[in-house]
Amino acid sequence: MKIKNICCIGAGYVGGPTMAVIADKCPDIQIHVVDFNKERINKWNDVDVNNLPIFEPGLAEIVERCRGKNLHFSTGINERIRKSDMVFISVNTPTKKYGLGAGKASDLKWVEACARQVANNATGHTIVVEKSTLPVRTAEVIKSILDATKKDSERSEIKTFDVLSNPEFLAEGTAINDLLYPDRVLIGGENQLSINALSDIYAKWVTKEKILQTNIWSSELAKLTANAFLAQRISSINSIGALCEATGADVREVSRAIGADSRIGSKFLDAGPGFGGSCFKKDILNLVYLSEYFGLYEVAKFWESVVTLNNWHQKRISKLITNKLFGTISGKKIIILGFAFKGNTNDTRESAAILICKDLLNEGAFLFIHDPKVSKEQIINDLGSKPYSENKKQLNSFDVKGNWEFIHDIDESFFEADAIVILTEWEEYKNINWDLAEKRMRKPAWIFDSRSLIDPEDIKKNDFNFWRIGDGS
Ligand code: UDX
Ligand code: ADP
Numbered sequence: 001m002k003i004k005n006i007c008c009i010g011a012g013y014v015g016g017p018t019m020a021v022i023a024d025k026c027p028d029i030q031i032h033v034v035d036f037n038k039e040r041i042n043k044w045n046d047v048d049v050n051n052l053p054i055f056e057p058g059l060a061e062i063v064e065r066c067r068g069k070n071l072h073f074s075t076g077i078n079e080r081i082r083k084s085d086m087v088f089i090s091v092n093t094p095t096k097k098y099g100l101g102a103g104k105a106s107d108l109k110w111v112e113a114c115a116r117q118v119a120n121n122a123t124g125h126t127i128v129v130e131k132s133t134l135p136v137r138t139a140e141v142i143k144s145i146l147d148a149t150k151k152d153s154e155r156s157e158i159k160t161f162d163v164l165s166n167p168e169f170l171a172e173g174t175a176i177n178d179l180l181y182p183d184r185v186l187i188g189g190e191n192q193l194s195i196n197a198l199s200d201i202y203a204k205w206v207t208k209e210k211i212l213q214t215n216i217w218s219s220e221l222a223k224l225t226a227n228a229f230l231a232q233r234i235s236s237i238n239s240i241g242a243l244c245e246a247t248g249a250d251v252r253e254v255s256r257a258i259g260a261d262s263r264i265g266s267k268f269l270d271a272g273p274g275f276g277g278s279c280f281k282k283d284i285l286n287l288v289y290l291s292e293y294f295g296l297y298e299v300a301k302f303w304e305s306v307v308t309l310n311n312w313h314q315k316r317i318s319k320l321i322t323n324k325l326f327g328t329i330s331g332k333k334i335i336i337l338g339f340a341f342k343g344n345t346n347d348t349r350e351s352a353a354i355l356i357c358k359d360l361l362n363e364g365a366f367l368f369i370h371d372p373k374v375s376k377e378q379i380i381n382d383l384g385s386k387p388y389s390e391n392k393k394q395l396n397s398f399d400v401k402g403n404w405e406f407i408h409d410i411d412e413s414f415f416e417a418d419a420i421v422i423l424t425e426w427e428e429y430k431n432i433n434w435d436l437a438e439k440r441m442r443k444p445a446w447i448f449d450s451r452s453l454i455d456p457e458d459i460k461k462n463d464f465n466f467w468r469i470g471d472g473s
Pocket of ligand 2: 009010011012013014015034035036037040077090091093110111114132133
């Protein structure tokens with residue numbers, strides 16, 4: 001079974017980069033990335049690759065190389081499904097807001113819509129690959145929708161389907177590197193021929209030993225488990241960071257000491273403002289829902305505590321900022337550096353900055369928010385209110401006392417500022433002109449570094465009060 005035409009439904013953070021890398025490595029396969037969001041597709045087709053809808057180091061270069069040759073972006077979903085022998089489902093699966101499992105289970109309405117669209121439009125034999133992060137046994141949902149169409153006697157001879165689970169382990173900001181040099185590629189399925197067809201694609205650049213084949217449920221559960229384990233490490237180190245601050249220890253030294261133990265390993269031990277991103281919280285809550293569903297309440301509680309600790313930790317930071325600024329920040333000018341959930345991405349989903357900024361606004365602060373890649377419109381969306389200059393007379397929609405502005409020039413924003421809060425680890429924040437900041441800020445001026453980005457030596461000579469995550473000294 002040799003794959004010649006691929007269609008990927010969903011031109012987002014997962015679908016876009018994944019298909020770009022497959023196109024680059026497999027010039028003999030035609031790849032069409034489709035999405036019902038026309039605006040997003042237009043951005044993928046923008047002649048200037050700096051305007052792609054997502055920012056990911058290395059992505060623009062690949063898109064420039066392959067677009068129009070074997071990588072195409074369009075809204076022609078049905079037509080592309082019809083012409084493809086493999087369809088990736090890479091759509092969003094947010095947590096359900098209402099109904100059964102609200103707040104925990106994933107909303108599968110987009111996945112279900114895709115399955116129906118594939119069922120109705122596919123021709124011949126089609127391999128359907130689940131790429132979105134999905135709850136365990138979603139393949140069953142997809143399969144039963146596809147099979148229901150197969151039962152239609154008129155079409156039964158011309159349509160056959162196989163479902164594979166091929167979870168994505170890429171992390172935003174390093175997506176291209178993660179795709180080019182994966183620790184492993186996981187393929188879950190029942191039909192060996194289909195598994196081989198997908199393995200052959202990855203084998204163009206990944207060694208055979210790294211392509212793991214499992215049953216479909218193990219593959220789905222492995223994805224949730226990997227994210228739960230990673231998130232658990234972050235909550236663990238953030239909990240220890242709080243203890244360091246209370247006891248005089250330094251969380252960076254503790255991380256280094258425990259990370260040197262080869263059984264623990266040194267990665268994912270950086271204390272920060274709490275994990276964000278579209279996957280961690282959602283996947284853990286899925287695991288919690290699944291455990292509760294099967295009556296495993298202790299298991300559910302264990303994993304839920306990882307999210308509870310993360311929420312508590314983010315609140316802890318906003319409270320701490322208020323307390324250090326004499327218990328009141330009403331009308332005080334606070335510069336927020338970074339709004340994305342981590343460096344090197346423009347994604348703000350579940351970013352710690354959202355909760356922390358909302359808390360500070362609720363205390364009446366005037367925030368000056370900077371991020372090199374996140375747009376003002378995105379921040380308006382996330383905070384639910386417009387910047388002060390656009391909204392002077394209106395009350396903010398979530399009824400806060402504070403205000404905010406979006407800034408491009410950090411140096412200009414220093415005037416009379418009371419504090420600088422670093423929330424995202426952008427490289428450029430390492431080069432802040434601290435002498436200028438000190439000259440222009442109101443005294444006593446505070447620097448809050450939630451990412452251990454600043455070298456304390458760099459600001460020692462200036463007259464700042466300095467707080468750093470997990471630093472009890
Ligand atoms: C994650 C998984 O890493 C990836 O395998 C999966 O496919 C999708 O979910 P992502 O959410 O893009 O990727 O980013 P990741 O690098 O895992 O960071 C998640 C959050 O944890 C970020 O907010 C980051 O700042 C935070 N983090 C990460 C820490 O606070 N400390 C660390 O040591 C590592
Ligand atoms: P992820 O991080 O999982 O890639 P994104 O939200 O970035 O999530 O991308 C998912 C994309 O899937 C969005 O661009 C959305 O418009 C698209 N999408 C969702 N449902 C469908 C559908 N039924 N058909 C086509 N595109 C869809």
